[in-house]
Amino acid sequence: MIRTVFYPGSFDPVTNGHVDVLSQALDLADRVIVAIGVHPTKPPMFDFDTRVAMIREAVTTLGVAQDRVDVIAFSDLLVAAAARHEAKALIRGLRDGTDLDYEMQMAGMNGAMAPTIRTVFLPASPHVRHITATLVRQIAAMGGDVSAFVPASVAARLDARFRPAS
Secondary structure, eight states: OOOEEEEEEOOTTOOHHHHHHHHHHHHHOSEEEEEEEOOTTSOOSSOHHHHHHHHHHHHHTTTSOGGGEEEEEEOSOHHHHHHHTTOSEEEEEEOSHHHHHHHHHHHHHHHHHOTTSEEEEEEOOGGGTTOOHHHHHHHHHTTOOOTTTSOHHHHHHHHHHHSOOO
């Protein structure tokens, strides 16, 4: 039996924290579905295809077979999307106690709606615990160096997006 887990998020952009949690999920499961949430009222910085490319590039740095990771979009209930893909668990990364409080509420609601799909909390490694995609976007937009917080390919995309025109 293939153990499939569902790792949802906006991944806008992919950060080293996301990659850390993805790596941990790959240690637990045969297949990880990285599920990019698409919200019509919340336009992303990077379009879906660019986010897929960034995730794929990050997977190459992990030294695992590309076919162990699928990247999909979803716009419905998380548990409905996970069930459609026969995932046995939802992967949620935790940075701190604030994340835990929020994620426990979400796990409770998701568990009530889909009792057979478990939520697995994976703590971010200490060296990436402080990273958020929101802060990365803000730093990049203000001309700061984000190379310590994101994969190199993502840093290059952010630099190209925010580099002042000459």
